[in-house]
Amino acid sequence: LYTEAGLCPAxxxxxxxxxxxxxxxxxxxxxxxxxxxxxxHAPDEPVFDLFTDLTPYDVEGAAYLLAAYSTAFPAGSLxxxxxxPGVGSQRAAVVVQADGRWFVGPGNGLxxxxxxxxxxxxxxEIDWKPESLSxxxxxxxxxxxxxxxxxLGAEVPGKEMDAALCLDESWPADLMRVVYVDRYGNLITxxxxxxxxxxxxxxxxxxxxxxxxTFSDVPPGSVFWYENSNGLVEIAVNQGRAADVLGxxxxxxxxxx
Amino acid sequence: LYTEAGLCPAxxxxxxxxxxxxxxxxxxxxxxxxxxxxxxHAPDEPVFDLFTDLTPYDVEGAAYLLAAYSTAFPAGSLxxxxxxPGVGSQRAAVVVQADGRWFVGPGNGLxxxxxxxxxxxxxxEIDWKPESLSxxxxxxxxxxxxxxxxxLGAEVPGKEMDAALCLDESWPADLMRVVYVDRYGNLITxxxxxxxxxxxxxxxxxxxxxxxxTFSDVPPGSVFWYENSNGLVEIAVNQGRAADVLGxxxxxxxxxx
Amino acid sequence: LYTEAGLCPAxxxxxxxxxxxxxxxxxxxxxxxxxxxxxxHAPDEPVFDLFTDLTPYDVEGAAYLLAAYSTAFPAGSLxxxxxxPGVGSQRAAVVVQADGRWFVGPGNGLxxxxxxxxxxxxxxEIDWKPESLSxxxxxxxxxxxxxxxxxLGAEVPGKEMDAALCLDESWPADLMRVVYVDRYGNLITxxxxxxxxxxxxxxxxxxxxxxxxTFSDVPPGSVFWYENSNGLVEIAVNQGRAADVLGxxxxxxxxxx
Numbered sequence: 001l002y003t004e005a006g007l008c009p010a011x012x013x014x015x016x017x018x019x020x021x022x023x024x025x026x027x028x029x030x031x032x033x034x035x036x037x038x039x040x041h042a043p044d045e046p047v048f049d050l051f052t053d054l055t056p057y058d059v060e061g062a063a064y065l066l067a068a069y070s071t072a073f074p075a076g077s078l079x080x081x082x083x084x085p086g087v088g089s090q091r092a093a094v095v096v097q098a099d100g101r102w103f104v105g106p107g108n109g110l111x112x113x114x115x116x117x118x119x120x121x122x123x124x125e126i127d128w129k130p131e132s133l134s135x136x137x138x139x140x141x142x143x144x145x146x147x148x149x150x151x152l153g154a155e156v157p158g159k160e161m162d163a164a165l166c167l168d169e170s171w172p173a174d175l176m177r178v179v180y181v182d183r184y185g186n187l188i189t190x191x192x193x194x195x196x197x198x199x200x201x202x203x204x205x206x207x208x209x210x211x212x213x214t215f216s217d218v219p220p221g222s223v224f225w226y227e228n229s230n231g232l233v234e235i236a237v238n239q240g241r242a243a244d245v246l247g248x249x250x251x252x253x254x255x256x257x
Numbered sequence: 258l259y260t261e262a263g264l265c266p267a268x269x270x271x272x273x274x275x276x277x278x279x280x281x282x283x284x285x286x287x288x289x290x291x292x293x294x295x296x297x298h299a300p301d302e303p304v305f306d307l308f309t310d311l312t313p314y315d316v317e318g319a320a321y322l323l324a325a326y327s328t329a330f331p332a333g334s335l336x337x338x339x340x341x342p343g344v345g346s347q348r349a350a351v352v353v354q355a356d357g358r359w360f361v362g363p364g365n366g367l368x369x370x371x372x373x374x375x376x377x378x379x380x381x382e383i384d385w386k387p388e389s390l391s392x393x394x395x396x397x398x399x400x401x402x403x404x405x406x407x408x409l410g411a412e413v414p415g416k417e418m419d420a421a422l423c424l425d426e427s428w429p430a431d432l433m434r435v436v437y438v439d440r441y442g443n444l445i446t447x448x449x450x451x452x453x454x455x456x457x458x459x460x461x462x463x464x465x466x467x468x469x470x471t472f473s474d475v476p477p478g479s480v481f482w483y484e485n486s487n488g489l490v491e492i493a494v495n496q497g498r499a500a501d502v503l504g505x506x507x508x509x510x511x512x513x514x
Numbered sequence: 515l516y517t518e519a520g521l522c523p524a525x526x527x528x529x530x531x532x533x534x535x536x537x538x539x540x541x542x543x544x545x546x547x548x549x550x551x552x553x554x555h556a557p558d559e560p561v562f563d564l565f566t567d568l569t570p571y572d573v574e575g576a577a578y579l580l581a582a583y584s585t586a587f588p589a590g591s592l593x594x595x596x597x598x599p600g601v602g603s604q605r606a607a608v609v610v611q612a613d614g615r616w617f618v619g620p621g622n623g624l625x626x627x628x629x630x631x632x633x634x635x636x637x638x639e640i641d642w643k644p645e646s647l648s649x650x651x652x653x654x655x656x657x658x659x660x661x662x663x664x665x666l667g668a669e670v671p672g673k674e675m676d677a678a679l680c681l682d683e684s685w686p687a688d689l690m691r692v693v694y695v696d697r698y699g700n701l702i703t704x705x706x707x708x709x710x711x712x713x714x715x716x717x718x719x720x721x722x723x724x725x726x727x728t729f730s731d732v733p734p735g736s737v738f739w740y741e742n743s744n745g746l747v748e749i750a751v752n753q754g755r756a757a758d759v760l761g762x763x764x765x766x767x768x769x770x771x
Binding site for chain 2: 742
Binding site for chain 1: 274276282303305306307308310326329330387415426439440441460471472473474483484485486487496497
């Protein structure tokens, strides 16, 4: 691979990755059991955890994160996405194929933004059920086996349906609020940087924020916004915690001046 | 596998999984080193983390969790279980085989409940020592190499002993207290749902709690108990944090009315 | 391997492990993306997370931890180390080979202590750039592809340079402060136990602390110091949290009486 053109330029080039995207936490009993279930059905598929600490019940915020972060992965990747406050209710279980990527999870809006932005889109409602289905852990019992089988190339165990019936197309193109606070205290929003101008000024928490390229472009302690490494508007402080400096967290609204 | 009967019904069907069950945390230096040690001795065995954030020093609570959660895994699975406040003392290092599953870890009570519930049971005291054994990290130095070798089918490096000498059989069948608080604030107890009636009313923190099937069966904010996906009584609030609503955590007693 | 000499004595014997060492957190979007990037370039290399919760911006503390913890791994191991507050600035991207181990990451001091302690040492400045390089996530975009290729035996994509130009050799041999608080509340310092006498008394937070072998050698609640399983001086309380008992955290100074 060390050609004159250098290393392979894309950072994710291998197909058939399974990516988990959950609010399970990385420490407790849920993620490990779901990954053991994936392994049981598809032992050779690599699995990576994209987010494990999404905000519980915040399906909306998760939907905008998933749309932004999934595009970093190549066609053929499969996202096992579980933010599922309605588990055990009548909400559907769905599979979505969007621009060659697969998404498996609850039909509660989690894939609405994926659907909106897709050039090619197919949807299925899962009609398979495992013999033993718990009332509260469909990630392990239902979604993982289905995801594993799809990753192996099997047909979707369900009925294809019209995307307009499967996904709600009325959600806004961008979400004007904070959707995640990362370990550095940076405030990741549901707004794509490409949706605003290069010199856009944002307001958040009563402050006006200018765009900068990255942390080291401002003095320590300065608050700014920048396009993060997955294309979203992120509010940050160089060598500080924006969440603490601004006193804000998930849900805080932002606006473009 | 897509027969007319559908997907394979069991969620964990692959033997030879190694499952970690620790209070190490998922972030610091302990889990990664222990898994690297497992890998060094058994590079082809898959490893999953069931719990990494058990309450330090709460061997009792961990013992009831392990008994409840291990049965989700097939015979042939091996649990590397380390909640080990007495590391470096004279406590024994043990291997337990119970109903075809293997358990490796400290002989401090962690496998007492496993032993009680087993139909078939064997115990060994490990008498092997690595050349270099730290005083505080037997998970990496001692238990991981032993676990890896057993996973590969090797004989247990120790002396088989009477289960009654290895395990304390006097512990209660169920533990009437909270043993874990999950990421959603749900209170997982040491009581099996099958040990109480379908319409049992529990008390916890001065509240009487009714049984429900799952979260979506009650209005948001309601406190209830239900049988969780691994068979334990769990106290929960729909779209809320039971731990915060009740102001309770690990150790809080429960009772059946 | 069950010879008369027992199990293989070393706990890490397999070469070609890749070890991550970051301040990314184990839950958010960074670690998983970096590991997916590693996988894309070196799908057969095993990856373990040594630390994921290093203190953001504390390059100095991380440098002493890396030097202490990397020696547990065999020659041939590769450390992908990213504590990188200057990402996107002019700081160099470097590769260091020290005593047969590889280190890839920012040239910001993170490898200074590794360099000081090495018997054999080589340094390179990375001059390769991926086609698409984000301003804030070189772990995924730059360091992971380079690390993966080196793990596979490829040449370093950069210019070899004098170690004295690459690494600052003026740092003290040991760091007399707390560099990490583990899940048990133990205070891990940048001081090697071998650098002080067997009966050394330390002071920290106004207390004089005696050396003990391990936790179970003191009564519950006692504060002491001991040589931890990676050779560092660690301040601990048997069955308690030293960080809470002493009211100290990362940065707290220690001294030898």
